[in-house]
Amino acid sequence: MSWRGSGGHRPGGAGRTDEEGGRVDGAGDGHDGEARRQLRRGGDRRFLALCCAYGAYLLAYNQLYLALPEEVQRVTGSQAALSWLFTLSSLLVVLAQLPVTRWAGDRLDLRRSMSAGLLLVAAGFAVVAAARPAGWTGIAGLLPAAGYVVLLTLGQMLIVPAARAWITDPAEDGRLGLYTGALSSVSGLIVLVGSSATGFLLDLGLPAALPWLVLAAVPALASALLPQRPEQSESAAGG
Numbered sequence: 326m327s328w329r330g331s332g333g334h335r336p337g338g339a340g341r342t343d344e345e346g347g348r349v350d351g352a353g354d355g356h357d358g359e360a361r362r363q364l365r366r367g368g369d370r371r372f373l374a375l376c377c378a379y380g381a382y383l384l385a386y387n388q389l390y391l392a393l394p395e396e397v398q399r400v401t402g403s404q405a406a407l408s409w410l411f412t413l414s415s416l417l418v419v420l421a422q423l424p425v426t427r428w429a430g431d432r433l434d435l436r437r438s439m440s441a442g443l444l445l446v447a448a449g450f451a452v453v454a455a456a457r458p459a460g461w462t463g464i465a466g467l468l469p470a471a472g473y474v475v476l477l478t479l480g481q482m483l484i485v486p487a488a489r490a491w492i493t494d495p496a497e498d499g500r501l502g503l504y505t506g507a508l509s510s511v512s513g514l515i516v517l518v519g520s521s522a523t524g525f526l527l528d529l530g531l532p533a534a535l536p537w538l539v540l541a542a543v544p545a546l547a548s549a550l551l552p553q554r555p556e557q558s559e560s561a562a563g564g
Contacts, residue, residue: 371552375491376508378439380515381547382484384523385446385477387516388540389414391523393470396453400466410467410474417478425482435487436551442483443548449476450541457533480544519543 389411397406429438449472456469492504526536 371494372504372507373511374550374552375488376511377515378443378547378551379484379488379508380512380519381543382443382446382480382488383512383516384519385450385540385544386481387520388450388523389474389477391520392527392536392540393473395527396470397467400462400470406467406470410471413471414474414478417475418482421479422482425479426486429483429487433483435491436553438483438487439491440548440551442480442487443544443551445476445480445483447541447543447545447548449473449480450537450544452476454534454537454541457537460533 393410394404394407397404397410429441433441452472453469456466461468488508492508493501523536523540526539529536
């Protein structure tokens, strides 16, 4: 971490100094403390909603390593095809990330970009859920899994840049690190709890399509719950 400013600003600390270099009591990290208190109180509900939506995306992404291997094992009898699916995802990111980011930047605001990405992720789970009752195996059985990977990766290309740009809205006055850390912490907790619940769900022996439908519902609901950005709220109120 780099520290900037005049000699009176010190790591760990202290805030303003008087003309002789002494610390002025009560002039410390007031803004930092207030930001942390707001996060602890959940005062910034828009920010918390953003955290939950991003956590829903990360939970969906985590299914590449939880639900997808189980599906590949079911349709092929081994997990050898996983490496090809991961390669497919990587190639899509390399070839399409910049064009998709440019396209979204020209046509979508941040909320619509995240919403579209989450709906694409939900559609990926729905593709597998729709194909499950058919009981396809072999190459045909891998097609829904490949569809899930493609749709998840396309959703990721929309969600991640939008979330990184959106986080600057609440993170005013140099508090970007604090809010970025809070985003990571809240979304990480969602992944931790959600992954445990997903593992339990997959082990319940439910009808074939049901676990994937439940997984599809998570990003779909997150899309519906995305908050309005401040300028959108003001324009709606003015209209």
